[in-house]
Amino acid sequence: MELVANAWDAGASQVIITWPEKDGDKFAVQDNGHGMTENQFMTRFQMLSYDRAKYQGLHAEIPFDNNIEGSRTVFGKNGKGRFSGFAFGKDYFVRTWRDGYENVFRVFLKNGGNLRFKKIGDATPRAGHGTEIYVEHAQQAILSEALVRSEIGMRFLVDPKFEVFLNSVQIDFSDIPKDNVEEILLDVEGVGQVKITIIDVKATDKTTHQHGVAWLVNKRMVGECSWKGTGYEYLLDGRKVAAKRYTFIVEADALANHYAILPDWTAFNPVVPEYKKVLDAVNNTIKGYLIDLTKESREEVFKDIKKQNIQELKLMGLVSRQKWEEFVKDIADSQTM
Known part of the structure; x- marks a missing residue:
């Protein structure tokens, strides 16, 4: 999920996921976002507590040819998505391209879980922009493909300009239970x-x-x-x-x-x-839907408060008791939404 969120943050309009069905299959998440230069990769991966808001802002850099109008608020703020690839192997690779060149890096853990990386070969010419995070021989995924499709669909179908494909099939509303x-x-x-x-x-x-x-x-x-x-x-x-x-x-x-x-x-x-x-x-x-979905919990809160104050309520007059009940119901409404 975090790797898909990274693609959203990169201004991508399309994400292609290769999901491993058994041990040894490839795992990959590729997007057509803005990609990274070598210097950008070094800065964002090397810094332990990378401050996204400080260095990149809270809105995604959207490539003009992705045809996405308006702005896009980002998910990530501290670079925790860098650790997501380790769910599929002891190390993973990042292939990223922009400004006419592609770079490949191996990312791994060392010395008690410290994040390390190594550049693979020299930069090579490549047009366009994007990033691929992959493990060539991945561990079998714990989650089923159907569950992954459902979880992604429930969170990323709000924008038709953000298409996600899993094992060559686009995720859509039919994937949501x-x-x-x-x-x-x-x-x-x-x-x-x-x-x-x-x-x-x-x-x-x-x-x-x-x-x-x-x-x-x-x-x-x-x-x-x-x-x-x-x-x-x-x-x-x-x-x-x-x-x-x-x-x-x-x-x-x-x-x-x-x-x-x-x-x-x-x-x-x-x-x-x-x-x-x-x-x-x-x-x-x-508004009606939101009020209805919390009706039961509001009633339970009111009953609990009333039970805890039953002795004091017995001493109140009718008008005072009605005012007390109205006040408590207002409090219950505000606390259970």
């Missing part, structure tokens, strides 16, 4: 039909990256997938379980002919009436 995905169709009067696909990864992720609300128009993302600016901040924030578990993909192709999208595709035009109608319908639907 039915229990993890739900669809809602909305008919917006005067505009048309809008589809909301809800992805639930079940287990909570470490961060909210690739979770939130993603808007698509004709299979092209408008802005970024995020909770920010959605209007649900009072229901969710990065510390809450649901914020790291759910993704809502809104397919609003009906807005394509209403001049609702800004020219750079970073956002919608907020004054377009048709967009306002769709936004209201989508907001009401997602």
